[in-house]
Amino acid sequence: MCIVAAGVSQVPASMALTAPVGPLWHLDRINQATAPLDGNSALGPLTGQGIDIYVVDTGIRPTHEQVVGRVLPGIDIPTDSGSSKVSPVTSDCDGHGTHVAGLAAGSTVGVAPQARLIAVRVLDCNGDGEVADVVSALQWVRAHHRSGVTAVVNLSFGVDLGDDGTSIDREVQALIDEGVVVTVASGNGDAAGRPIDACKIAPGDVPDALTVGAIGSADLVSYYSNNGPCVDLYAPGGDRLRGLESAWKDSDTDYEFDVGTSMASPLVAGYAALLAQQQPGLCATTISQAIVDRSTKGVIAGMTADSFNRLLFVDTAPITSTAPGEASHVMITTDAQSIVASWDPPCDGGSALTTTKVSLLSNGKVVKRTNLPAGTNAVRFTGLTLGKKYQVVIKASNAIGEGIATSRITTMPVRRIFAGQSIDPSLLGSLTSDLPLIWSVSQTSKKICRLQTAPFRLVALRKGTCRVGLRGIKGQDAVIRSLRID
Ligand SMILES: [Ca+2]
Ligand SMILES: [Ca+2]
Known part of the structure; x- marks a missing residue:
């Protein structure tokens, strides 16, 4: 089932842009409570340094001047599956992901100019992807992020709940439970571009995710922005008059205007990175709640009655x-x-x-x-x-x-393990998560124990210490355990 990046359109794609000069309206707006813009876009001393922002998108152009030196190639599912290859891996053949990454953490166009960006490529050169690929990618993020250090994941895409979106929702909730702040675009309306209830879109319907709608430059809710009670807050996403300028894919100095809730969401992701840098052990839900609490209330025009009138406000006071x-x-x-x-x-x-x-x-x-x-x-x-x-x-x-x-x-x-026994590993080890435990035997223990497939067994060959590696997700660092064989 297809998922689609939540960008509306490029404005206009053929226009070659150069690096922006002067304050960008999307940054200018979020450091002040009320309009009009004051020409000041400074966001304070925090930079997001030391914090990882996972950009689950079309990839990132890693050498772009806005992000160069701060992009880690994460995982590239379309290349791995052969459906849409890019080289180098996780680079961006669409532009959307680079734009999003720039808004989150670009050096001059982004909110957290020193955060690390981890490119997680799930969408192809048209910005399309598959639910199963997103699920795999989010599991990879679960395996990769460091526990106890707050990380941020931005998801600027959506899928109808009926199209198996709930499987994405489960992974998003698991990430939040593990201390990751997840920002999500509320989506850009139905097939005809008419705004709909964001609660009908995954993963924006996940209550603990920060679901972000869009406003235009005049504090008017954007004509395409999904709305309703699942939208936690709004941020600049642009409209027909004004897009958001950020990095683009075609060169290291390429820039483009783009419009959409896709652009609003990474601004919130960047803000979360600033707060996480200041207090790296904060719980994800605490950061998300602070972002909602600190938003400016009641300044957006054109809201539906069932939507919360909250606009992103970057306030970097420490959180209790x-x-x-x-x-x-x-x-x-x-x-x-x-x-x-x-x-x-x-x-x-x-x-x-x-x-x-x-x-x-x-x-x-x-x-x-x-x-x-x-x-x-x-x-x-x-x-x-x-x-x-x-x-x-x-x-x-x-x-x-x-x-x-x-x-x-x-x-x-509880058991003892005796030499000569062949034991179902699920009787020896377990992990509290929806993920099955993956076993390996250390090289140094090959004479003591070995793994056997079909049926899957740990075979205790002789007395001694059987060192095994246990992990929940392929690629994750293994937890090493020494099992005593009597
Ligand atoms: Ca300002
Ligand atoms: Ca929420």
Whole structure:
């Protein structure tokens, strides 16, 4: 099923533009509450340095003067599948992604001029793509981003919910749960260009995503912008009178005007990167809420009655710290009559983690509990009852208070591993996510244990330490576990 980039049209594509001089209206507008433009487009001292913005789009021209030196090639699904190749990978044969990247983090046309841009190419040279490819790309982002450091993902495209958009929604929610701020274009109307309810479009309907509508240069809601209660806020996206000028694909000094909610969304992504730079452990939902709270209310004309009248306002005051979020990717293994649990630390809420409490429960009662210092993200519980399933709960704290506890995670039956056994790996390890665990055996352990396919088994060859690598997503750094074979 097709998804489509949320750009309306280039204005006009044949016009060769040079680097903009003077304040750009899209930046000028978002540093002041009310019109008219004051000719000042400065956004303050924050630059987004150290923060990653994933641009899931048509790719990025990595050598463009607006972004050069700050673009990391992420993943390129149309090239990998052979459906629409570009060279080098993740470069941009459409222009949309380069434009979006420039607005998020271009050195003079963008909001976060020193953020790193990660090109995640899912759309082809016409700006079209497939739902399944977007799902794969978002899983790759889940695997790639560093836990505990806020990252930003911009999605300037949409798909009708009925066209399997819910599978994209699930991945977007998973990203947010793992501490990633997700900005989404609200979309540019139906096939005839008439605005519709953004709640009917994925992934703009995901409540925890920041869904962005567009205004024109006169604070009038753009004629194409989808609307309704799923639009969290509006930002400059342009109209027939005025587009947004940003980088384009054809040369390192190529610029173009473009119009759409695609252009409004990356401005919010850039702002999120500024806030994340200032407080790198903030929870994604805290940043998103601050962006909504700080928007200017009631200045946009032409709104539908069911839309929130909120316009992006870049206010870089620090955000009040909160208790930590919830640990993710909890991995459990069993060997030697024990359980090992490890996890990715949660967002710290803007105040450093102090301790992590891990509880082991049996029949609903806590049987063991340990308080770990900050930075320790794994624990082994020993001397457990063979054959028994336990439950694990993890909860981090900071100076503000206790964070969100994980749900009770049921372990596999506790066991020992004996030489000569051939064991279904799902009885030895599990991961709390919708992703199956991918196993590998360390080179140094080949004489101790090996993996066998059809049926999939871990074969314990002899006594010793079987070092395995476990990951949730192909390409992710493996978690190394040492399983004892008795
Ligand atoms: Ca201004
Ligand atoms: Ca929302």
